[in-house]
Amino acid sequence: MKHFLSTSDWTKSELQEILDFATTLKNDPFQPLLKNKSIAMLFFNPSSRTRTSFEVGINELSGTAIILQPGKDAWPIEFEDNIVMDGSAEEHVKEVAKVLASYCDCIAIRAFPVFKDWQRDKTDLVINSFAKYSSVPVVNMETIEHPCQELAHILTLQEHFGDLRGKNYLLTWTYHPKPLNTAVANSSLMIASKFGMNVTMLCPSKEYYLDEKYIQAATDNCKKEGSEFNISHNIEKAYSEKDIVYAKSWGCLSSYGQPEIQMASNNTHKNFIVDSHKMSLTKSGVFSHCLPLRRNIKATDEVMDSDYCLAIKEAANRKHVQKSLLTKIL
Ligand code: CP
Numbered sequence: 001m002k003h004f005l006s007t008s009d010w011t012k013s014e015l016q017e018i019l020d021f022a023t024t025l026k027n028d029p030f031q032p033l034l035k036n037k038s039i040a041m042l043f044f045n046p047s048s049r050t051r052t053s054f055e056v057g058i059n060e061l062s063g064t065a066i067i068l069q070p071g072k073d074a075w076p077i078e079f080e081d082n083i084v085m086d087g088s089a090e091e092h093v094k095e096v097a098k099v100l101a102s103y104c105d106c107i108a109i110r111a112f113p114v115f116k117d118w119q120r121d122k123t124d125l126v127i128n129s130f131a132k133y134s135s136v137p138v139v140n141m142e143t144i145e146h147p148c149q150e151l152a153h154i155l156t157l158q159e160h161f162g163d164l165r166g167k168n169y170l171l172t173w174t175y176h177p178k179p180l181n182t183a184v185a186n187s188s189l190m191i192a193s194k195f196g197m198n199v200t201m202l203c204p205s206k207e208y209y210l211d212e213k214y215i216q217a218a219t220d221n222c223k224k225e226g227s228e229f230n231i232s233h234n235i236e237k238a239y240s241e242k243d244i245v246y247a248k249s250w251g252c253l254s255s256y257g258q259p260e261i262q263m264a265s266n267n268t269h270k271n272f273i274v275d276s277h278k279m280s281l282t283k284s285g286v287f288s289h290c291l292p293l294r295r296n297i298k299a300t301d302e303v304m305d306s307d308y309c310l311a312i313k314e315a316a317n318r319k320h321v322q323k324s325l326l327t328k329i330l
Contacts, residue, residue: 002137004138004139004140004148004325005124005127005128006147007150007191008190012194012195015194018328019155019324021324022155025320025324029320029323032061033323034062034063035062038065038103039058039064039105039326040068040107041065041066042069042074042109043067044070045111045112045142047141047142053318053319053322054141054319055067057320057322057323058323058326060319061323075090075096076088077089077096078092093129093133100134101134105330106330107130108138108139108141109139109141109143111124111143112142112183115179115251121144121256122213124143137330139329142183144183145187146183146184148318148321148325149184149187150190152315155320156314157286157288157310159313160310164195164196165195165225166196166227167198168241168243169192169198169199170200170202170245170285171188171246171247172202172247172272172274173202173203173204173248173250173269174247174272174274175249175266175267175270175297176249177263178263179252179262179266180251182211182251185201189201189210190214190217190221192218192246193219196225196226198227199218199222199229200230200231200238201215201218201229202231202232202234202238206254207252207265208252208254210253215231235272236281239279239285241283242285243286245282245287248290273296273298274287274298276303279308285308286308286310287309287310288311289311291311291315
């Protein structure tokens with residue numbers, strides 16, 4: 001049994017197998033590969049794409065998807081060990097994981113950080129607790145990483161470029177009116193470097209650096225692949241000669257849990273929006289984003305409506321890669 005918590009636990013060739021079978025499924029979508037299989041999907045946070053793409057994809061493979069929202073339509077869950085449960089939680093993950101595993105063949109989890117203490121959030125307690133106590137595979141539908149988005153991102157880029165080795169890839173921070181999860185940015189660094197691209201991370205200052213774990217992963221992957229990783233605070237230089245621009249806003253780890261301080265800083269960096277002038281500096285580059293995206297905040301209408309915007313294709317590929325993933329792990 002193998003969980004899908006992070007692409008860092010999977011080799012590039014294992015991931016490529018998932019991507020290749022996703023292409024097969026894209027051309028031949030309706031196959032009974034999950035017949036008599038049930039997947040419990042627990043959403044601790046909202047979702048449009050993840051929920052829809054998993055649910056439709058599971059149906060297309062003749063499986064059954066069960067959606068639960070703990071604290072809303074399902075009992076709230078406790079994750080701390082050795083605790084007197086006199087708060088809002090009605091049951092412990094030890095029971096929830098074991099019970100769901102007795103009914104279902106897979107448990108998929110979306111559980112964002114709580115944005116108070118990064119040292120605590122980075123332990124990814126919710127999904128790791130399910131992985132610890134579940135006897136069936138656990139799939140990450142976005143926690144502090146978003147590995148399903150990574151698969152869709154790479155499939156979309158491979159469809160556009162073919163081999164990605166040596167391509168020049170930019171992850172750019174963008175402004176957003178509230179501090180957001182670092183998950184997609186963390187994932188972007190890990191997967192772009194794993195697939196052999198030269199990776200640049202553009203952000204306003206050192207305060208916006210992602211966690212050392214992801215900087216180190218990008219550094220190590222690039223070294224292994226013979227490519228380059230660098231961090232830039234210079235917008236014009238960072239966009240120059242890029243083949244791919246991937247945009248994401250994320251909250252500063254240096255003022256994590258202090259949204260007023262984060263926003264005072266973010267408000268001085270609205271110029272990080274992706275616009276057609278910046279894209280004109282690239283090597284006729286493509287643009288993408290995981291979505292949802294606030295237009296004319298993170299990227300302009302002109303960029304979002306351009307032929308070089310791959311965001312819709314990337315979102316559509318979520319369904320195919322997740323069907324392939326579930327088939328592989330089940
Ligand atoms: N990209 C993504 O995961 O979208 P949702 O938050 O809508 O699921």
